[in-house]
Amino acid sequence: MSGPARPVMVMRARPLAGQAELFFRWVREVHVRDTRAVPGVVAVRAALTPCGEVLAVYVLRDGEAVGQALQSAEAAYARGTLEQWADRLAELRFEIYAPVPPLRVFASIN
Numbered sequence: 001m002s003g004p005a006r007p008v009m010v011m012r013a014r015p016l017a018g019q020a021e022l023f024f025r026w027v028r029e030v031h032v033r034d035t036r037a038v039p040g041v042v043a044v045r046a047a048l049t050p051c052g053e054v055l056a057v058y059v060l061r062d063g064e065a066v067g068q069a070l071q072s073a074e075a076a077y078a079r080g081t082l083e084q085w086a087d088r089l090a091e092l093r094f095e096i097y098a099p100v101p102p103l104r105v106f107a108s109i110n
Helices: 020-036 063-071 073-088
Strands: 008-015 041-048 054-060 089-097
Touching: 008 020, 008 073, 020 041, 020 054, 020 073, 054 063, 063 073, 073 089
Parallel strands: none
Antiparallel strands: 008 054, 008 089, 041 054
């Protein structure tokens, strides 16, 4: 049996025409290295989709690591280096997926 699911953050970037390969190379060579240094990040993967969208998937240690990672100096550095691409990306978004504990729907009155 596997352990609890780990939180995952996904970066989706749509570079402007002619920039996808260059941006993807930068993500693989620089951004992945920088984000692996973020406390709480246990794995980073990058991919280029057939339609030219660049994906980066960051796996975090646990739910507590999400806030710590996002607020760390290492994450601030990685965001800072990503800013150099702002004018060459048509779209950039981040999504966080984390396990949600079971919710209590009904409470017993008796």
